[in-house]
Amino acid sequence: MFFFSRFELDRWIRMYRDSSGVSDELRGWNWSSDLLSPIIDNLYLSVSEVANRYCETYRDIYLKRVLKKPAPVSFKTVRGWVYHRISSDTLTLVKSYLYNSGFVPGYKLYNDLARRGRRFINRVMRSLNVSKYVSDEEFKKLYNDSKTLYKYLILQAASYNDQVLSREAVASIDSLVNKVVPSVVERVIDGSPLGLSKQLRIDMFLDNNIVIDIKTGDYRDFHKYTLAGYALAVEADLNKPVDYGIITYLHIQGDFVKVRNDFYLIDDTLRREFIELRDHAMDIIHLSRDPGRPTRCPSYCIYYNVCNPLG
Ligand code: SF4
Incomplete structure (x- = not known):
């Protein structure tokens, strides 16, 4: 399993088993329902664009999708x-x-x-x-x-x-x-029924339908939404239920690899919140109006120097 053991995985699943029970209406295969269908046709967002909410006002989406300013490479x-x-x-x-x-x-x-x-x-x-x-x-x-x-x-x-x-x-x-090597590495999934990219790449997909996303930066609470996006897309594309996901934080300090695994139940709340983020991002693109900056821009935002040229 490389970043965690089978034993750990079984323990996590046992811990969460009783609380699982995702509503069928929030499974990705119901993508054509009012609840899940995208508010705009022919617009496809990557899961990270939707989930990585560094910017409270979604100005990152406006810059990238409306002004066509690609994120700087740091x-x-x-x-x-x-x-x-x-x-x-x-x-x-x-x-x-x-x-x-x-x-x-x-x-x-x-x-x-x-x-x-x-x-x-x-x-x-x-x-x-x-x-x-x-x-x-x-x-x-x-x-x-x-x-x-x-x-x-x-x-x-x-x-x-x-x-x-x-x-x-x-x-x-x-x-x-x-x-x-029990995982499928970089599984490509079609998320288009949900308004997500046609070629979503999931970092790892385990044979028991667990999605894994690898992060190489610091922990952020919104990273969990990535898992909801992938779960919905897998359900829409493959018709397989995905109840669990793992965010694996990978850091290297000198000669040592440091790994932190955060295990999530991809429940109704997480799914609903992801769909809200997706709809809000689509709204920003549809309106094509600058949403402005939040009161405070986090210094780690990739667009920091673009939006704050004077620092
Ligand atoms: S720098 Fe500020 S306004 Fe610009 S995208 Fe980042 S958080 Fe949003």
């Missing part, structure tokens, strides 16, 4: 790209390694993949064009962070591999891979 933005790509590509690499190598002990998996680390990380940095956006010093920091994260992930894979092989008779490589 070091934090690039860091998010790098950590996400290292995480998803490493899981894919582990899968393909296991399919090619068959049953191998964990230490061999780790050693073989560690040898490929430098090439792997160079490829990620090149494909994201990291050097274009950051200073030399920032590049070095991201490179070192990537090495730490990569080693952490392949070590987790090696450990799960040995745990599975030591406890049970595994009939096929397929079933080993499903146990060592």
Whole structure:
């Protein structure tokens, strides 16, 4: 599972099981109902645009969608790209390694993949064009962070591999891979029936219909709305109920990977609040009127220097 154990996941689900019970009217498959259908046709927002409510007045939406001012690319933005790509590509690499190598002990998996680390990380940095956006010093920091994260992930894979092989008779490589890497990385979902992007990318989607979103910045209360957006979209697209989600906060401090997992029940309240945020964002675009700034702009808002040129 890489960022949490099966044991933790089972404990969370047990804790929340009795409080689950999402109303059918708030399941994404009812996207054509008055409650869920978007207020404007042919307008598709990303889940993060809706959920990341840094700006109380939704001026970020006005700037991006009406004035067509893309959000500036900051070091934090690039860091998010790098950590996400290292995480998803490493899981894919582990899968393909296991399919090619068959049953191998964990230490061999780790050693073989560690040898490929430098090439792997160079490829990620090149494909994201990291050097274009950051200073030399920032590049070095991201490179070192990537090495730490990569080693952490392949070590987790090696450990799960040995745990599975030591406890049970595994009939096929397929079933080993499903146990060592049980998530679908970057699942693409069509959120358009709900006025969301046609190609939403969910960071991870577990086989028991749990959505996971990885965050690389600080904790924010509104991050939970991302999970509601993805749950509704999965239900609309795949007709599968999604009751739970996890926000995984990923930080790297020196040689250590720090992980915080916040588990959520995606209940009626969270769903209703997400739909309200979506409708409000659509209203801002429809009216095309500058909503103005809130009393105080958070310094971490990506548009801070755009809206506050004098600081
Ligand atoms: S800087 Fe202020 S007004 Fe501009 S988008 Fe951010 S929070 Fe909104």
